[in-house]
Amino acid sequence: MNKIYNIAIIGGGPAGIMSAISASQNGASVILIEKNHKIGTKLLLTGGGRCNLTNIKACPKDYGKEGDFLIKSFSEFGALKTIEFFKKKGLKTKVEENGRVFPITDKAQDVVNVLMNCLKENKVEVLYNSRVAEFNIKNKKIASIILENGDRITAQNFIICTGGKSYDVTGSTGDGYAFAEKLGHKIKNPKPALVPIKIKEDWVKKLQGISLKNIQLSIFQNKKRKLKQAGEVIFTHFGISGPLIINISKDVGNLLEKGDVKIALDLNPDLTIEILDKKLQDYFLKNPNKIIKNCLLDFAPEKLSLEICNLASISQEKIANNITRQERQNLVKLLKDLEMTAVGLLDFNLAMVTSGGILLKEIDAKIMASKLIDNLYFAGEIIDLCGATGGFNLELCWSTGYLAGKSSAEKLI
Numbered sequence: 001m002n003k004i005y006n007i008a009i010i011g012g013g014p015a016g017i018m019s020a021i022s023a024s025q026n027g028a029s030v031i032l033i034e035k036n037h038k039i040g041t042k043l044l045l046t047g048g049g050r051c052n053l054t055n056i057k058a059c060p061k062d063y064g065k066e067g068d069f070l071i072k073s074f075s076e077f078g079a080l081k082t083i084e085f086f087k088k089k090g091l092k093t094k095v096e097e098n099g100r101v102f103p104i105t106d107k108a109q110d111v112v113n114v115l116m117n118c119l120k121e122n123k124v125e126v127l128y129n130s131r132v133a134e135f136n137i138k139n140k141k142i143a144s145i146i147l148e149n150g151d152r153i154t155a156q157n158f159i160i161c162t163g164g165k166s167y168d169v170t171g172s173t174g175d176g177y178a179f180a181e182k183l184g185h186k187i188k189n190p191k192p193a194l195v196p197i198k199i200k201e202d203w204v205k206k207l208q209g210i211s212l213k214n215i216q217l218s219i220f221q222n223k224k225r226k227l228k229q230a231g232e233v234i235f236t237h238f239g240i241s242g243p244l245i246i247n248i249s250k251d252v253g254n255l256l257e258k259g260d261v262k263i264a265l266d267l268n269p270d271l272t273i274e275i276l277d278k279k280l281q282d283y284f285l286k287n288p289n290k291i292i293k294n295c296l297l298d299f300a301p302e303k304l305s306l307e308i309c310n311l312a313s314i315s316q317e318k319i320a321n322n323i324t325r326q327e328r329q330n331l332v333k334l335l336k337d338l339e340m341t342a343v344g345l346l347d348f349n350l351a352m353v354t355s356g357g358i359l360l361k362e363i364d365a366k367i368m369a370s371k372l373i374d375n376l377y378f379a380g381e382i383i384d385l386c387g388a389t390g391g392f393n394l395e396l397c398w399s400t401g402y403l404a405g406k407s408s409a410e411k412l413i
């Protein structure tokens, strides 16, 4: 390939596509290189195929302690700009619970179609079935990249947008981490994030399929509470999942590196221990001949009530009248503090995102450029930042992609 491009972008996910659109809109000639036969493979899976493309409330502080890194990219292209971008291209959006934004058509394919049209309009060259294998460096600058088939691509600036390591069937196999390391960058250990949690106790696995809404969850290490959050938990054959679990998984993963982690569920967060005990006592008095497993149904689903009886070593058939004070207090304790042991997270192939990545201190947040290599930029999940579920991770891609594309094009002038 003899042509010299202004900008070569590696990875046709949301970050790479947005980088390409933004660079070309700023006057650059752009090539977007994707190893799959189509772009946006993971994007099509997002939001269960509906694509939760941003969150109306998204702001840098939603991305944890180092979220300030995103101040510049969000000020240039935040959630409102994302919504406006798609609207201008003919795709209206709607806002659902907790600020989650979806295309009005509920189809991720429509989001991909808008992006493909936009690449076409801006004359971005898209190279499919082309895996970047190597980088050629001369005088602290990338001179060219070599594809797996041996072809060489030459450009003035390069943007790496190869994503993380999760759902590797979509093409996100962590190639970018290896490239960046070879180029001298340090990588914070990539770990699965937004992923279900494996639990040790067998009774948890027996509850597979049960969903608990509006419960309070606490995480403990060395008997100290590390986190408290409310939401929905779903029991599975390996442990626990559901929106609340997915969002705390990164914290659990970090704590597991330091030692044992206990997770405690409060099934009745609106009732204090004393009020719950009184309620149970009154119920037993009013229903003296009712068997205990049926007495608990107001406080926990049936299958879980049975397990709570087992954990309290009370026969499920014992009648209320025969429950001792100590047994009642044990039941109250379990309903308020149902403890289990986290033993690990599920693997990358089931994680929605990868935490870790290119160290933020090695990237200039004002332009998304490498501080080590003169003509290198990064955008998207490859950088050491990720958000909760709810559209925050795609917003990170649109924002950083927009800024990387724009600033890499401006540098040519």
Ligand SMILES: Cc1cc2nc3c(=O)[nH]c(=O)nc-3n(C[C@H](O)[C@H](O)[C@H](O)COP(=O)(O)OP(=O)(O)OC[C@H]3O[C@@H](n4cnc5c(N)ncnc54)[C@H](O)[C@@H]3O)c2cc1C
Residues within 6 Å of the ligand: 010, 011, 012, 013, 014, 015, 016, 033, 034, 035, 036, 039, 040, 041, 042, 043, 045, 046, 047, 048, 051, 052, 053, 054, 130, 131, 132, 133, 161, 162, 163, 164, 166, 167, 170, 171, 172, 173, 174, 175, 176, 351, 352, 353, 379, 380, 381, 382, 390, 391, 392, 393, 394, 395, 397
């Ligand atoms: C099931 C699922 C549902 C999700 N739902 C949502 C959601 O609703 N909302 C939300 O905000 N986030 C969601 N996410 C997260 C979101 O999809 C990712 O954060 C986002 O796709 C990351 O974009 P990216 O462009 O950085 O990387 P990716 O989307 O991973 O794209 C990277 C691209 O680079 C290509 N590539 C890799 N290596 C090379 C190479 N060597 N040469 C050439 N090309 C290469 C890959 O093939 C891939 O196409 C979801 C994730 C999953 C797995």
